[in-house]
Amino acid sequence: xxxxxxxxxxxxxxxxxxxxxxxxxxxxxxxxxxxxxxxxxxxxxxxxxxxxxxxxxxxxxxxxxxxxxxxxxxxxxxxxxxxxxxxxxxxxxxxxxxxxxxxxxxxxxxxxxxxxxxxxxxxxxxxxxxxxxxxxxxxxxxxxxxxxxxxxxxxxxxxxxxxxxxxxxxxxxxxxxxxxxxxxxxxxxxxxxxxxxxxxxxxxxxxxxxxxxxxxxxxxxxxxxxxxxxxxxxxxxxxxxxxxxxxxxxxxxxxxxxxxxxxxxxxxxxxxxxxxxxxxxxxxxxxxxxxxxxxxxxxxxxxxxxxxxxxxxxxxxxxxxxxxxxxxxxxxxxxxxxxxxxxxxxxxxxxxxxxxxxxxxxxxxxxxxxxxxxxxxxxxxxxxxxxxxxxxxxxxxxxxxxxxxxxxxxxxxxxxxxxxxxxxxxxxxxxxxxxxxxxxxxxxxxxxxxxxxxxxxxxxxxxxxxxxxxxxxxxxxxxxxxxxxxxxxxxxxxxxxxxxxxxxxxxxxxxxxxxxxxxxxxxxxxxxxxxxxxxxxxxxxxxxxxxxxxxxxxxxxxxxxxxxxxxxxxxxxxxxxxxxxxxxxxxxxxxxxxxxxxxxxxxxxxxxxxxxxxxxxxxxxxxxxxxxxxxxxxxxxxxxxxxxxxxxxxxxxxxxxxx
RNA sequence: GGGGGCGUAGCUCAGUUGGAUAGAGCAUCAGCCUUCUAAGCUGAGGGUCGCAGGUUCGAUCCCUGCCGCCCCUACCA
Numbered sequence: 001x002x003x004x005x006x007x008x009x010x011x012x013x014x015x016x017x018x019x020x021x022x023x024x025x026x027x028x029x030x031x032x033x034x035x036x037x038x039x040x041x042x043x044x045x046x047x048x049x050x051x052x053x054x055x056x057x058x059x060x061x062x063x064x065x066x067x068x069x070x071x072x073x074x075x076x077x078x079x080x081x082x083x084x085x086x087x088x089x090x091x092x093x094x095x096x097x098x099x100x101x102x103x104x105x106x107x108x109x110x111x112x113x114x115x116x117x118x119x120x121x122x123x124x125x126x127x128x129x130x131x132x133x134x135x136x137x138x139x140x141x142x143x144x145x146x147x148x149x150x151x152x153x154x155x156x157x158x159x160x161x162x163x164x165x166x167x168x169x170x171x172x173x174x175x176x177x178x179x180x181x182x183x184x185x186x187x188x189x190x191x192x193x194x195x196x197x198x199x200x201x202x203x204x205x206x207x208x209x210x211x212x213x214x215x216x217x218x219x220x221x222x223x224x225x226x227x228x229x230x231x232x233x234x235x236x237x238x239x240x241x242x243x244x245x246x247x248x249x250x251x252x253x254x255x256x257x258x259x260x261x262x263x264x265x266x267x268x269x270x271x272x273x274x275x276x277x278x279x280x281x282x283x284x285x286x287x288x289x290x291x292x293x294x295x296x297x298x299x300x301x302x303x304x305x306x307x308x309x310x311x312x313x314x315x316x317x318x319x320x321x322x323x324x325x326x327x328x329x330x331x332x333x334x335x336x337x338x339x340x341x342x343x344x345x346x347x348x349x350x351x352x353x354x355x356x357x358x359x360x361x362x363x364x365x366x367x368x369x370x371x372x373x374x375x376x377x378x379x380x381x382x383x384x385x386x387x388x389x390x391x392x393x394x395x396x397x398x399x400x401x402x403x404x405x406x407x408x409x410x411x412x413x414x415x416x417x418x419x420x421x422x423x424x425x426x427x428x429x430x431x432x433x434x435x436x437x438x439x440x441x442x443x444x445x446x447x448x449x450x451x452x453x454x455x456x457x458x459x460x461x462x463x464x465x466x467x468x469x470x471x472x473x474x475x476x477x478x479x480x481x482x483x484x485x486x487x488x489x490x491x492x493x494x495x496x497x498x499x500x501x502x503x504x505x506x507x508x509x510x511x512x513x514x515x516x517x518x519x520x521x522x523x524x525x526x527x528x529x530x531x532x533x534x535x536x537x538x539x540x541x542x543x544x545x546x547x548x549x550x551x552x553x554x555x556x557x558x559x560x561x562x563x564x565x566x567x568x569x570x571x572x573x574x575x576x577x578x579x580x581x582x583x584x585x586x587x588x589x590x591x592x593x594x595x596x597x598x599x600x601x602x603x604x605x606x607x608x609x610x611x612x613x614x615x616x617x618x619x620x621x622x623x624x625x626x627x628x629x630x631x632x633x634x635x636x637x638x639x640x641x642x643x644x645x646x647x648x649x650x651x652x653x654x655x656x657x658x659x
Numbered sequence: 660g661g662g663g664g665c666g667u668a669g670c671u672c673a674g675u676u677g678g679a680u681a682g683a684g685c686a687u688c689a690g691c692c693u694u695c696u697a698a699g700c701u702g703a704g705g706g707u708c709g710c711a712g713g714u715u716c717g718a719u720c721c722c723u724g725c726c727g728c729c730c731c732u733a734c735c736a
Contacts, residue, residue, distance in 0.1 A: 033679055043678055049716065056716075080679060081716080120736075161735055296734060305662075321661080327734040334736050397663065398731055425664080426730080430671095449671095449728090477698070497698085508684090509672070512664060514729075521671075521685080525698050528672090528684045535698055543695045591675060603673065606683085617691095617700050637695090659698065 001097055002580070003587040005072055006040070009086065012070055013042060016063050021052065029086075035577055038077070038085035045082040056082025072096065090576055091567025097583055097639065098558055098566075109148065110386025113345050114140050114422075117154040117250065117257070118392070120162040121239040123200045123455065124193035125249050125463040127517055128393070128427040134506040134652070135424055136391035137255040138598040141650045145589050151382060154257040155341065156369075158239035159224050159264050160334065161217065166196050167224070167235045168216040169203035178234055185241045193245035194462070196238070201458025225331065227268055236264070247359070247367065249463050253499055254652045256361055259382045260369040261344075265353050266337050268372040274349055275340035276326070284409030285325050295328030304405035323402050335399050339406040346407075346415045347384030355379035387418045394423040394512065422596065424511040428452045429461070430518040437461070450516035461517065470498035473523050474531075482658060493656040497531050500653040504530030507602040507651060528606050530653055536609035537648065538659045539616055540641035547622045547634065557635045569632040574618060578611050579636060582643040589650060598651075605647045612640050 006029045013027040032041040045060040060078045074089040116136025119129045143150045170176045185192050223231035279285045285297045301321035325336040343349040353370035356377050360366045400421040407416040428450035439459050445451050453460040475494035505522050525531035570576040592600040624630035
């Protein structure tokens, strides 16, 4: 609703600009610093001052001269030395919110693919992976809210070095057979993903102490790539079990996927071979005859380093920064496979996967996985998107640049522009949390704001451990507050609070801020946290519930409220500001999509919750004696609650039945 | 060396694409529970927006140069 007014104002003033001055320009609508200045502010006169060589105030006056009345706008005033402040007709605005039917966004642009999670299937997920998945999932929810068709992909690198290392760990270090590992997976007394976490740390340490055994890795990698034999079977067994563990972990947080494209199929279905041919044909890569990359197929640095133009020093070492795509032993690097994958996402490869059902979520949705065998299953059409978002941490920006450069070198400029590296900074650990976990720190580390963790060393916070700890902490609170409630219900509530806390924690930071993970902070349910927002929603619900419990009926607001009533009641600024803020949720989602910052929505949810909590203390609703006024307060409560829940839904946070 | 990011309250961070008196949370201090549950609310203190220039009506935001920190710069991903 608020968005409609913003758009209308922009349009009106853009029109005025054209009529009065013959200027075509975009008019931004902002918000005044103080509520007393009005609801909206238009600083356009300042922008034109120089161009027209006239005082901003004069321009503003001329813009307002003879302007037609705008529906929903009470007045336009010139303030300061040229601001145009807009005051809304509060009664009309509130009335239109009352009549508003929730609109489903209709933006018929093409399909968008969001790829996120992408955890190496060789060990349990950790908190860094949580940031990726939560960020990606929330972005998906944002797009869906606006009516955008979205396809969620979780890429499975099941033929990479990390899987090979764990397979080598089982085979060489542990001397385990396929059947042994199968038994391990089925053993309900151990967590297979946790077992692999430790095994991965052990094999990594072993390689370090005995570098000669690195041959295990190479051999295993070759075996996996060939796709035949016991080691390849073992790799599939391990990777599939770990993928299942990851999906289970993410489902706890409300995160689902539609399709799992696997690297093994990229290889077996010759996706890479096709991409390789294309790259060679268009001279996007070349065979290096000399230097350190001799014998490799490489992409020249000039392809992905556009800023380095004609800056050839003396040595002429142009091959120095080029990127190896095919190794001298003939195997393809990750980037090469990623180029093939990216081409497929846009439907540019002329090939497709086969698909089979991986599993069905408890809520009924199915996840598909790629396969190299033809199946009878009736899979939806995957791939072929107009725009692609790859949620990948910012340390990989160099590789993402290479992938996009690959597209560009092949002449797919439109798709290169539509490839977005949705990057984010890493999750590190606060020194305090390292100490708590018994991770050894150097003197220098102690002084730092954060310490980077290492999967290879087995150091880090496992995702499920964190979730368990959050649930445990939340449950203590719930037990204290509601000792008489059924245990299953208390568990459910604690689970919702835990997820709310975790998702909000991961979303409150903007993407390029490094999170220094701290248990104390993450386990807090007070202040700017998910539970704070959930609590506000629960309180709003309690008002309505209590009202009904008194034997009263929630009135049919459209019938009992009219514009005059609304106008009178919303003369009170506190009430009006709350209503106004609540009406901005669509506008906020739109802005957050434009800026690519889910954090903005988290911030908005918090502000709205805060605003409601103020209201909650200031205005007793159900004991309000004046019927008309009580109806307005009830409606406001109901409306804010609905907007709060809708916003929480975008964040993937649910409302507990009590707190 | 090159590429990218960051520097805002004691700490952790926002700051709506250049606008009016720079905001939250935590921490500290002082208040508020017989009330629609205090996971809450109210108030106080706390700032050279890293430093110096520039662009203009106006700069935390844009440009340049320094200072400091981080990430990347593999035939690992």
